[in-house]
Amino acid sequence: MAQTEQQKLQLIQDLEIEMMADMYNRLTSACHKKCIPPHYSDAEIAKGEAVCLDRCVAKFLDIHERIGKKLGQLSMQDEELLKKK
């Protein structure tokens, strides 16, 4: 019994890591698209691009956290509604 509980925990942890990787991939692709114009005269990351990437990642993570809080609130509301019924 204890082992299945542990397996469950492991499964959830794996899932969270997988989803974090998915989020990271989305973040990199979105910020790549927004900050790196598709003409390549220089392989170095330009100063402006670096600043853009920095802000982009900060904003993406900000939004992710904001939406996470919102979803948390909504699911709490849903649970309370379910309890009342």
Add this chain to the structure above:
Amino acid sequence: MEANIRTFKDFLQMYNLLSHTCFKRCIDNLNSRNLDSNEVKCVDDCSEKFIRLNHRFMAIYVEHQQSLVNKRIKEAEMAAESAKVEVEENSTNTLGISEHKPVPESQVPVG
């Protein structure tokens, strides 16, 4: 238990997609590091709308799915019916052939 984990996974996937979508739609400049009030409002509206949209899609999908399933069942019934008829026809045919066959055979030795 399996279903719970599945739901959790779907939820996390939806969460990532939601963040990604609203980021793409609401952030059009990166002049500052912090979200300004317009962006905050946009993200709030975007995420709420996304959730409402999800609910609505589900309702519409269920509705259409039901009629689709009904249609498929009807089609399957029709197909089964026609197959049955065909089988019956075939069995009467083979009977007919076996009755007819002895005639030419009996004719051969005579000729």
